[in-house]
Amino acid sequence: MSEEKDYINEVTDSEYKWGFVTDIEEEEFPKGLSEDIVRRISNTKNDPEWMTEYRVKAYKHWLTLKEPKWPKVEYPEIDFQDIRYYSAPKQAEQLDSLDDVDPELLKTFEKLGIPIEEQKKLSNVAVDAVFDSVSVKTTFQDTLMEKGIIFSPLSEAIKNHPELVKEYFGSVVPYTDNYYAALNAAVFSEGSFVYIPKGVRCPMELSTYFRINSMDTGQFERTIVIADEGAYVSYLEGCTAPMRDNNQLHAAVVELVAKKGAQIKYSTVQNWYPGDKDGKGGIYNFVTKRGVCEENAKISWTQVETGSAITWKYPSTVLKGDNSIGEFYSVAVTNNYQQADTGTKMVHLGKNTRSTIVSKGISAGRSNNSYRGLVKIGKNADGARNFSQCDSMLMSDKCGAHTFPYIEIDNKNSTVEHEATTSKVSEDQIFYLNQRGIATEDAVNMIVNGFCKEVFKELPMEFAVEATKLLALSLEGSVG
Amino acid sequence: MIEIKNLKAKIDGKEILQGINLQVNAGEVHAIMGPNGSGKSTLANVIAGHEKYEATSGTVTFNEKDLLSMATEDRAREGLFLGFQYPVEIPGVSNAIFLQTAINEIRKYNNLPELTPKDFLDKMKEKAKIVGMDSSLISRSVNTGFSGGEKKKNEIFQLLMLEPKLAILDETDSGLDIDALRVVSNGVNEFKNKNNAVILVTHYQRLLDYIVPDFIHVLYNGKIIKSGGKELALELEEKGYDWITKGEA
Numbered sequence: 001m002s003e004e005k006d007y008i009n010e011v012t013d014s015e016y017k018w019g020f021v022t023d024i025e026e027e028e029f030p031k032g033l034s035e036d037i038v039r040r041i042s043n044t045k046n047d048p049e050w051m052t053e054y055r056v057k058a059y060k061h062w063l064t065l066k067e068p069k070w071p072k073v074e075y076p077e078i079d080f081q082d083i084r085y086y087s088a089p090k091q092a093e094q095l096d097s098l099d100d101v102d103p104e105l106l107k108t109f110e111k112l113g114i115p116i117e118e119q120k121k122l123s124n125v126a127v128d129a130v131f132d133s134v135s136v137k138t139t140f141q142d143t144l145m146e147k148g149i150i151f152s153p154l155s156e157a158i159k160n161h162p163e164l165v166k167e168y169f170g171s172v173v174p175y176t177d178n179y180y181a182a183l184n185a186a187v188f189s190e191g192s193f194v195y196i197p198k199g200v201r202c203p204m205e206l207s208t209y210f211r212i213n214s215m216d217t218g219q220f221e222r223t224i225v226i227a228d229e230g231a232y233v234s235y236l237e238g239c240t241a242p243m244r245d246n247n248q249l250h251a252a253v254v255e256l257v258a259k260k261g262a263q264i265k266y267s268t269v270q271n272w273y274p275g276d277k278d279g280k281g282g283i284y285n286f287v288t289k290r291g292v293c294e295e296n297a298k299i300s301w302t303q304v305e306t307g308s309a310i311t312w313k314y315p316s317t318v319l320k321g322d323n324s325i326g327e328f329y330s331v332a333v334t335n336n337y338q339q340a341d342t343g344t345k346m347v348h349l350g351k352n353t354r355s356t357i358v359s360k361g362i363s364a365g366r367s368n369n370s371y372r373g374l375v376k377i378g379k380n381a382d383g384a385r386n387f388s389q390c391d392s393m394l395m396s397d398k399c400g401a402h403t404f405p406y407i408e409i410d411n412k413n414s415t416v417e418h419e420a421t422t423s424k425v426s427e428d429q430i431f432y433l434n435q436r437g438i439a440t441e442d443a444v445n446m447i448v449n450g451f452c453k454e455v456f457k458e459l460p461m462e463f464a465v466e467a468t469k470l471l472a473l474s475l476e477g478s479v480g
Numbered sequence: 481m482i483e484i485k486n487l488k489a490k491i492d493g494k495e496i497l498q499g500i501n502l503q504v505n506a507g508e509v510h511a512i513m514g515p516n517g518s519g520k521s522t523l524a525n526v527i528a529g530h531e532k533y534e535a536t537s538g539t540v541t542f543n544e545k546d547l548l549s550m551a552t553e554d555r556a557r558e559g560l561f562l563g564f565q566y567p568v569e570i571p572g573v574s575n576a577i578f579l580q581t582a583i584n585e586i587r588k589y590n591n592l593p594e595l596t597p598k599d600f601l602d603k604m605k606e607k608a609k610i611v612g613m614d615s616s617l618i619s620r621s622v623n624t625g626f627s628g629g630e631k632k633k634n635e636i637f638q639l640l641m642l643e644p645k646l647a648i649l650d651e652t653d654s655g656l657d658i659d660a661l662r663v664v665s666n667g668v669n670e671f672k673n674k675n676n677a678v679i680l681v682t683h684y685q686r687l688l689d690y691i692v693p694d695f696i697h698v699l700y701n702g703k704i705i706k707s708g709g710k711e712l713a714l715e716l717e718e719k720g721y722d723w724i725t726k727g728e729a
Contacts, residue, residue, distance in 0.1 A: 426568070427531070427532070428568045429568050429570055431530055431531070431552065432564065432567070432568045432570070433570070433578075433582075434529070434551075434552035434553045434556065435528050435529075435552060435553075435555075435556050435561075435562050435564075436556055436578070436579075436582040436638065436642065437553050437556040437557045437582050437583075437585040437586040437589070437642075438553060438581055438582055438585055439551075439553045439585070440553075442581070442585075446570070446573050446577075446578070446581065447570060447573070449572065449573070450570055450571055450572025450573035450621065451571065451572055452572070453572035453573075454572070
């Protein structure tokens with residue numbers, strides 16, 4: 001009986017478990033965006049002059065751009081003057097000892113299950129915890145430094161490794177790339193910086209955990225991951241936000257550079273607040289992610305997107321070097337009024353480059369879920385190969401699934417394959433599982449997990465478990 | 481074990497079962513035969529609880545419990561098994577995970593501890609051998625890409641794994657070649673004991689050469705119009721259904 005009660009509680013509470021607000025004193029800028037605000041952010045971050053100039057240039061460029069309207073998502077005009085561009089807990093500097101960190105912040109990350117106390121947690125995951133506009137704590141930095149690995153908040157890296165940052169910042173996603181990339185370049189306040197030296201295999205998973213707390217604040221982080229020749233790194237990111245009635249903006253940029261023979265595995269579990277059942281509130285997740293592969297290098301993107309009111313992101317790989325490999329594995333789940341327009345771009349420039357795209361879209365409620373992807377084979381990409389598979393699953397009669405594959409081929413000695421399916425969780429499947437003693441909710445989870453299996457198996461172990469649970473929560477009560 | 485009294489049922493508003501009476505006791509094998517469209521599959525699905533089929537009157541008592549008021553999964557947990565005529569594919573879900581979940585759900589309902597992974601695996605190996613399934617089939621996704629024969633074997637494999645009290649096998653013999661038919665029948669015979677019961681739903685007499693029924697019932701237009709012993713099957717094989725159904729149409 002009590003078990004049943006627990007279950008009922010779990011179901012009713014499970015709308016969004018991460019929706020609490022941390023009561024903490026924050027330093028906030030006034031709302032609005034101007035050159036003055038950009039300079040103030042730069043000043044607060046103690047940027048070197050080149051960075052300030054870069055921001056201002058980006059801001060001026062942004063002013064000339066128009067918000068993109070091509071994604072298949074609908075939302076009211078965003079008032080960029082009604083957003084706060086900087087907000088940070090009063091204790092803004094990272095501290096050496098956790099004893100000095102505000103206990104409210106510690107509690108927040110504890111509640112979110114983020115291991116920021118090294119000795120208490122799994123020893124194989126290093127974490128950078130970002131709260132609104134600043135990094136709160138980065139773990140295992142010393143251990144990693146012994147191998148020459150840099151894992152630090154971006155603002156710290158700008159200070160400690162200015163040459164490296166200057167070399168790579170904006171090298172993959174320049175501020176001229178698109179509207180939100182320009183905005184991010186102007187107002188970014190934090191992010192993670194990773195550098196793995198030549199031939200080093202990073203001994204632990206690196207992860208950044210993003211938390212939006214403050215009201216009306218946008219989060220604009222930038223992540224840069226550099227794997228030098230022959231290096232290997234697996235990087236994970238996760239994110240959550242409180243439940244609020246208004247929409248909040250998250251516009252991040254991620255840049256990956258895989259040098260000759262290097263490998264980067266980049267995994268995301270995106271769980272921003274999706275808005276309530278009626279579509280009120282939720283995060284607008286407008287993100288630009290791109291990586292460049294040199295010769296024999298490999299970049300794998302794996303993403304599980306369950307959160308956000310609107311998701312707009314296309315983690316892409318430029319296969320510049322010969323024999324380089326790009327992979328994209330994605331599960332995107334939308335429920336209620338969520339909208340997702342997500343996919344990838346694989347740009348084959350080098351010879352014998354290979355790419356694989358596996359996209360699984362699950363739509364429930366009244367949501368809309370689109371796959372949008374580009375496979376481009378350049379004229380010198382002899383022997384290039386791509387395989388794309390886009391599967392959609394519908395869980396209701398009122399949701400939508402769409403596929404927009406774009407293919408541009410300028411080389412005749414290349415192979416591009418595309419497969420797409422759309423299916424409904426069928427009554428027959430549910431009946432079959434019911435008849436073997438499995439209740440409907442569990443049956444649906446089993447079917448959906450089976451549908452996503454090819455993607456989940458690409459995730460690091462702990463994330464795979466989390467992703468499975470998240471999927472169950474996101475779709476709770478959406479069938480039957 | 482199961483007692484069906486005056487059961488009427490419809491699908492899409494059309495009355496298919498027109499008052500079925502049937503009692504099956506532990507240790508018995510019953511065969512339900514009849515021409516196409518007589519209501520055989522409807523009977524199997526109504527008992528199992530498929531939501532498309534609506535029981536409009538009558539009762540079904542299973543282990544002294546009112547079966548029709550139970551959820552589909554609870555009927556299964558009470559020990560009712562339906563061998564599907566067309567087993568569905570569930571991509572990405574391995575046979576092993578699926579069966580482990582099913583077994584443990586059933587055990588939980590009956591207040592039994594979960595099977596340990598080792599016991600489960602041992603059992604799986606033992607039962608797979610009976611129906612000649614190799615280990616690769618076990619790790620493959622449920623019925624996905626299976627041939628017709630493999631799907632039917634998989635149904636019987638599940639029957640052996642779940643060890644229900646009552647197995648209703650809906651056209652388990654359809655689409656099987658003679659070798660597969662022998663394997664499937666052998667599996668059912670392995671399952672059979674004095675504490676459980678089997679209802680075979682079939683078109684043809686040939687299955688009954690391998691699984692010998694205690695009783696045969698002829699279903700026609702939603703009613704059982706004739707019941708008898710195993711010799712009835714031979715008579716049907718010889719004369720067809722016409723000689724019984726003539727007066728009924």
